[in-house]
Every structure is written in C-alpha cells, then in structure tokens.
Amino acid sequence: MGWAKLHTEELPFDLLDILRNDYGKFVAFFEQLGHFNTSLVVKMAVQFSLFSGTLANLGTDRHHDLVRQAQTLQVLGCFGMTEKGHGSNVRGIETTATYDPKTQQFIVNTPNPKAMKTWIGGAQYCHFSVVFAHLIIGGENKGVHVFLVPMRDRNTQKLLPGVYVEDVEYKLGLNGIDNYSFGFNNVRIPRTNLLNRYSDVTPEGKYVCKFKTESQHFGATVGELSGGRIVIGAIGNAAAKSCLAIAIKYAFARKQFGPPGKSEISIMEYPSHYTRLMPLLARTFAIASGLAYVRDQYRHKHKNAEANAYGHCLTSAIKSAASFHTLHTADICRQACGGAGFRAPNLISGFLRDTHIFVTFEGDNQVLLQQVAKYLIAQYAQGCKQGGFKGTVFEYYKNGKVEFDGKEDLTCPRYQLYLFRNREVKMTEELIKRLRDRENRGEDQWESFKNEIVFANELGLAFADRLLHEQLLKDSQLCAFSISGTLSLLSKLNGLAQLQKSLAWFVTNDVLCKNLAKQVDSLVVSLSKEVSKISLDLVESFDIPSNILPPRADLSDYSCDTPQL
Incomplete structure (x- = not known):
C-alpha cells in the first residue's frame, strides 16, 4: 500500500472528474502501471476503478465526497458483487437490503454461507464496500441495487458489529492482493447509503425509479460498471x-x-x-x-x-x-x-x-x-x-x-x-x-x-x-x-x-x-x-522504462563472483 500511497499523492488528475468525463485518460494511467507491478495496479484498480468508479457512476452528490477521500487513501474501499454460490450470476445473488421506514435504515443481511461476498480484493483493510444486494421494501423485491456499507472503524481498523470476514488465503498469483470473503449479520446503514443515480427510496419507504422495468434498471446499473x-x-x-x-x-x-564449423x-x-x-x-x-x-x-x-x-x-x-x-x-x-x-x-x-x-x-x-x-x-x-x-x-x-x-x-x-x-x-x-x-x-x-x-x-x-x-x-x-x-x-x-x-x-x-x-x-x-x-x-515504441525490465537482454545473471579454485 505504500507504493499506492506514493502514486496517489502524485495523481495527474482529479479522480471524480476523470471517472465521469475523461475515461480514456483514466485507462491510460492504469495501462502504464501495468508494466510495473501487477499486484500494485490491480490494488489501485480496486480502489479507484471498482470502488470509486461505482460511487462516481451510480451514486450522486451525497456520495461523491467519499470519492475525493478515496483518491488520497483517507478511505479504503472494495467492491462486493461476487458471492460464493453464484459467481458471475449477479441476478442470482442472495444478499438482501431490507428497508425499515421506522428508522429510515436498510438492514443488510447475508442469509447463508453461499451468499457471502467472495474473492473481494482489498477487503482485509477496507473501511467501506459497495455491496450488491436485493432491495426489499414492504416484503417486495425490487431487484439488485448497490449500497455503501461501512466495514471497519476508520480509526481502529476493527470490524464493525455484524460484519464478518475470512481470508481466501494463498493463490496462484496476485498475492499482493488481499482477497477476502465477507458477510453481514443484519447490519444497519442509513437510507442515504443507497447509490441513487437511477433509483431511490423516500423516508416513508416509497420506491422511485427512472426506469419502467426492473430489467431496464438492472441493465443500466451493471452497464455503468463495464x-x-x-x-x-x-x-x-x-x-x-x-x-x-x-x-x-x-x-x-x-x-x-549454427552452420557446421561456424559461429x-x-x-x-x-x-x-x-x-x-x-x-x-x-x-x-x-x-x-x-x-x-x-x-x-x-x-x-x-x-x-x-x-x-x-x-x-x-x-x-x-x-x-x-x-x-x-x-x-x-x-x-x-x-x-x-x-x-x-x-x-x-x-x-x-x-x-x-x-x-x-x-x-x-x-x-x-x-x-x-x-x-x-x-x-x-x-x-x-x-x-x-x-x-x-x-x-x-x-x-x-x-x-x-x-x-x-x-x-x-x-x-x-x-x-x-x-x-x-x-x-x-x-x-x-x-x-x-x-x-x-x-x-x-x-x-x-x-x-x-x-x-x-x-x-x-x-x-x-x-x-x-x-x-x-x-x-x-x-x-x-x-x-x-x-x-x-x-x-x-x-x-x-x-x-x-x-x-x-x-x-x-x-x-x-x-x-x-x-x-x-x-x-x-x-x-x-x-x-x-x-x-x-x-x-x-x-x-512501447516506451517501457528500462529500469523496470531485466538489466540484461540475454537474461543472464552474472552478479555472482566466479569461485576461486
């Protein structure tokens, strides 16, 4: 994370602005880092693309200050979509967010172990996760929506009540990434933690959506993440x-x-x-x-x-x-x-x-x-x-x-x-x-x-x-x-x-x-x-800095002295 901190202090752009207005420049930044260290660039992609990008593209002004804090790593985030039992099937996820109009809160719950979010990069230290869950209002399922869920105390780094995690442990590669699984036991979050670019819930519990059908809403939601x-x-x-x-x-x-008798x-x-x-x-x-x-x-x-x-x-x-x-x-x-x-x-x-x-x-x-x-x-x-x-x-x-x-x-x-x-x-x-x-x-x-x-x-x-x-x-x-x-x-x-x-x-x-x-x-x-x-x-022409490639074209290692006989 130290390397990431160094780079964030020198980011050549405003993160919120570039996510919404100049995505080509954003992609070019990550492409250049891809020559350097894959774990580092994926770690930064989790923070700046998956977490911050979701807030920028699916949230509204009430969420955007968190993007600015994420740019300087004051806030660490992760992206909670994939579940153990459902993989790429986002519609099939089981995590729920049930609205309680009495307290104007959503109750986020993981109903069984298969519904735990899994392979979530950055989850060992994150303060927040953007969590995909089925929105339940008055017993009616309104489909998959995205919520901002606090995970850890920002001062002590301790998990908040109701949040539980487990380590994915050692992997084939990308071991610089802290992949974890996590779940929620009736975690309450404010009504305003719903990312509400396309839909919202009023204090009284009325559902408001810009689209006529749940399928249209789902398509727009996942489309913003592509x-x-x-x-x-x-x-x-x-x-x-x-x-x-x-x-x-x-x-x-x-x-x-070579040819016989020649070099x-x-x-x-x-x-x-x-x-x-x-x-x-x-x-x-x-x-x-x-x-x-x-x-x-x-x-x-x-x-x-x-x-x-x-x-x-x-x-x-x-x-x-x-x-x-x-x-x-x-x-x-x-x-x-x-x-x-x-x-x-x-x-x-x-x-x-x-x-x-x-x-x-x-x-x-x-x-x-x-x-x-x-x-x-x-x-x-x-x-x-x-x-x-x-x-x-x-x-x-x-x-x-x-x-x-x-x-x-x-x-x-x-x-x-x-x-x-x-x-x-x-x-x-x-x-x-x-x-x-x-x-x-x-x-x-x-x-x-x-x-x-x-x-x-x-x-x-x-x-x-x-x-x-x-x-x-x-x-x-x-x-x-x-x-x-x-x-x-x-x-x-x-x-x-x-x-x-x-x-x-x-x-x-x-x-x-x-x-x-x-x-x-x-x-x-x-x-x-x-x-x-x-x-x-x-x-x-790729213009890869020479100091991040092997020093010798023949890939030999002549750093050791020849032993004296």
Missing part, C-alpha cells in the same frame, strides 16, 4: 507488451547452434522462433487499436439505450480477447526464453502467474462472450425487421452479401477484413438457425441457448477478431505516412494469423477456397520474418 473491463484489457496488454519486449530482446541476444546464430533467425513471437506482436498492436476504439465509444454510453448496449458488447469483447491474448502471450514468451523465462527475476513468469486471473474477474470470458453473441442476434433481428442493416453492426451486409470489390489477395488487409465480416455474418445466421430449430423441437428459449453456448462463444470471438482487425486497419490508413507501412504490415500478419487459427471454418463454409487456404501457413512464416527485422524497434 468500464472496468477496459481497464483490465489495458493492464493485460501492458503485461503482454512487457513480455514481448523481454522475449524479443532475448531472442536477438541469445545464440544457439552460433541468434535464435531469432530460426523460423520456428519468429513465427511464434511475431504474430503475438501484431496481435498486441491490434488490441491496442481495439482498446482505443472501445474507450472512445464508451464515452457515448449515456446517449441512449442502444449506445449503452453497444458499449456493453464492446467491453465484453475487448476484455475477453485481450485477457486471452495476455495469458497466451505470457506463456509463449516464457517458453521462448527457455529456462531464463522460468526464472522469477526475469519477470515473464510473474506476468504469467499474475494475469492468469484476468480471464475470470470483471466477468468470466465465457459469460462475456455469450453477451456478445446475444447482442449480435438482436442486431441481426433489428436489421431484418427494418429491411436493411444500416445503423447496426452489420452495416457492411447489403443485399444478402458482404461487399468486396478488390482482388482475392491473402496479404491484403481489406480482403482479410472481408473474410472476417463474412464469418461474423454467417455464424450469426447459423446461430439463429440453430436456436430456431431447437425451439421448433420443443426447447424453450433459455434451454436452446444453453445448448448452443459453445457455438455462441465462438461467434463472440469472431466478432472480436473482426473488430480488432478492422481498427488496426483503420489506424494504418489514418496515421502518419512514416508509420502507415509498419502498421499495414502488422495488420497483414495479424489478419493471416487469425485466419490460420480458424482455417478449417473458412474452408468448410466455402468462404475461402482450398488453393488460397494452402498458402496461409507459408505466408504467416514469411510475414513473421519480415516483422522480426523491425521487432526491436516495435518493442522500443
């Missing part, structure tokens, strides 16, 4: 950049084998080496482009319900794609550095360990990808209803086809985008057909979707692939001429590498002919070789 997924994606991509910087510098410094050559000269690292480097740039786009779109989430729905889809897709990429990149970079990559002071093993959980928190990727698929189904249905797809994510789909007027060139990013768009449309149509067939056979809507979850998640990833490739291509076209060629090269490699992963689908669905498909593997190798020649410059 920005945390952008933060996780950015932190993860920073970790991926660090791993790639270490592994690529090592690959040029490390020499192994050893650097391992970067071997196709087996640059072909596993360079596609990851290209993908990292694609994710950076995607994150920039999603950050920009997230600013518009309050325009209307459609903007909010699109923002939810985007944050779900980018968090899933980025965290899967982070985990895979750290793993491959560890392998690419051999035994040196396994050595803790060389950092990659730490990133691999600490970012593993990124695929789970802020929404499990498997659940988030389902949300993306459901959004695509709704968008396709909207296009069919209005007689065209203008104004939907399928705007490129006209007259029953994805338009493309260029040459079928696998190294052309525009042609690659055409292929990704085709896959996105065809998979959406296929999922709709599968669901309809199941319902015609007697399955209800919930059951039919449950039975097609695997395919739905594949569709979610297909959307992410298209999004990331499209944004990197746009950046290559809009950037300064001096770097457009480099970004275009990265776009080509990223596109080919993603095609390679799903080549069977493109061929079996007649989107790509067999003759072209046969070229993909060799093109990935040749483009990877081309990118490898500039890879040192590319990782230098």
